[in-house]
Amino acid sequence: MAFEIDLNSDLGEGFGAWPMGDDEAMLGIVTSANIACGAHAGDAGIMRRRCESAVERGVRIGAHVGYRDLHGFGRRHLAMDARAVEDETLHQLGALGAAATAAGGRVRYVKPHGALYHDASDDPGLAAAIAGAMAMIDRGLALLGPADTELERAAAAHGLAFVAEGFADRRYRDDGRLVDRREPDAMLDGDDALAQALRLARGESAAPRVGSICVHGDTPGAVAMARRIRERLTGDGITLRAFA
Template sequence: MDINSDLGESYGVWRMGDDAALLDVVTSANVACGFHAGDPAGILHTLRAAAERGVAVGAHVAYPDLVGFGRRNMDPSSAELVADVIYQIGALQGLAQAAGTRVRYVKPHGALYNTIAHDARQGDDVISALLALDPQLTLLALAGSPLIERARARGLRVVAEAFADRAYNDDGTLVSRRLPGAVLHDADAVAERMLQLVRTGEVTSITGTRVRLQADSICVHGDSPGAVDMARRVRARLQDAGVALRPFVDTLQG
């Protein structure tokens, strides 16, 4: 199993999360590309820290929405969205090369992530961007979403992920952050929940229903309160149960 987190999201003097501590826990780092968060110097620092620890790096692409932290819905044209995604990945590729690592996958952020899970047009635009830039990139997507099969049908490698600290609806979608209980805070309960996912392929929804999820990566949000402790407990619980942890991109390459 892989554990990933969103990193590189600090902006100037404004600090977001604890990248150094999380990089000691996760196996993959979704690094901001400047559109929803992150400044070049901070992103480069995070990439160097990831390289030192052998953590796989992915591009955390987003809508151009610094003020809304990439969590506001947008409806860009296909030409805009394709170019925006290519631009962000390209920028991160340059910084990653300077840091002694490389971008191996792409995980969309926030509103873009949730939109393309079910919006065919925007989903196809993101797929087109990856294929145009580097067909060897892997797309990290929401488990159970139609996007997964659409991307695979076009020859793109896709890995499904589950969210440790987010509540699920009965249909396998994420509970909106606008609703109570959408974000989970009990680290021990979250860790046990993720072990349940690994063992059974199921999570318990917000209504108590068992929902099937096929996932090869677990996300712990770096901006959640207590994120570092939660990530540590998830990792420890899985390791104590004998679950091997490694970057999903390494698994894909055997």
Template sequence: MDLNADVGESFGRWTLGDDDTLLTVVTSANVACGFHAGDPPTVRRSCVTAAVHGVAIGAQVAYRDLAGFGRRFVDMEPGDLRDDVLYQLGALEAFARSAGGRVTYVKPHGALYHATRDDAGQAQAVVEAAAEFDPSLAVLGLPGSQLLAAAADAGLRGVTEAFADRRYTADGGLVPRSRPDAVITDPDAVAEQVTRMVTAGEVVADDGTVVPLRPESICVHGDSPGAVDLARRVRRALVDAGFPPTRFA
């Protein structure tokens, strides 16, 4: 089971997360590409640290929304979005190569991630950029999303993802961050949710509904309070359940 986290999201004097330590725990790194967060020195450091620890480097692409941390929907024309994603992939690949690695997958961030669940046009734009950049790239997304459907149509590998520290809705989506209960902060509750996901293939939604879920990768948010300790707890839960963390790409 892969264990991924968002990293590289510091910007200038603003520091977010303990990436250096987090990258000793996870197996895949969703590296910000400068559109929602991340400046060049931060992105370089993330790639170098990931390469040192054998962590897969993935492009965490986003809408051009630094002020909103990429969590605001931007109604872009598909062609413009495709080119924005391609631009971000190229920027990250430069730093990945400099560090002796390469970009192996793409994952949308924030509002773009949610848009690609149901919006076929936005999903197709992300996939087109990935396919043009490197047809061997994997695409990380929600099970049943338009993003993974578009990836399959394009011949790209789609990887299903689940969130260790987020609450789910009955339709398999994520509880909006505008709600105070959207993020799970109790490490034991997070570990329990992850164990159920990987062993039973299900998650309990916010209304008590049991939702089928078969993830290939588990995400822990790097900007969550106590992210490193939470990631360590999730890693231990995966090992205890018989699913030791292994990178998918």
């Protein structure tokens, strides 16, 4: 059986003079880039430079929208109502869209970040706010997120394409949900991450079948991990192709 998969990473997550990860190296490995939109991380200059590099390398650009929480890196659960999340999604998507246009590209998809990713997966109001904002701007956008969640259902309700995502560097529970980051065994690296990426690409993981695999850009050794995953997947005859 022939397989193909997208490989994505969360990029542009520095701020001002403070870098986060080796984005340029990752852009030489992945097929899609989830670029921070200035809320949980990133700023106008970082967004523009990452979009320019992505366009140069033929990497698809995605808006990594999140709670407006620089101090907590968007990983804290904030008490925002659906209208506020819709407003933030419009604002962040618009900002990255301008940077992408200036770079000669365009935003192809949206992926919520951190706490918003998990909150909107379970809360139909928040999921509808994200999908609704996307539909207001461009119904050709795809929504990237966990399968069989409120995000997938909201995408369908708003006529948007949905792509299921899996994580090479996060451990899954038996029910297919991610182990909480606060647990000591939540993260995977080395051979464990490589093996999980293969299971995800082949549809053999505890997680539902996915169309894209994420390697977090801020994970220690992220570039080496992503490179090993890319080489192993292609070596096993799995085609890497952007979904958008």
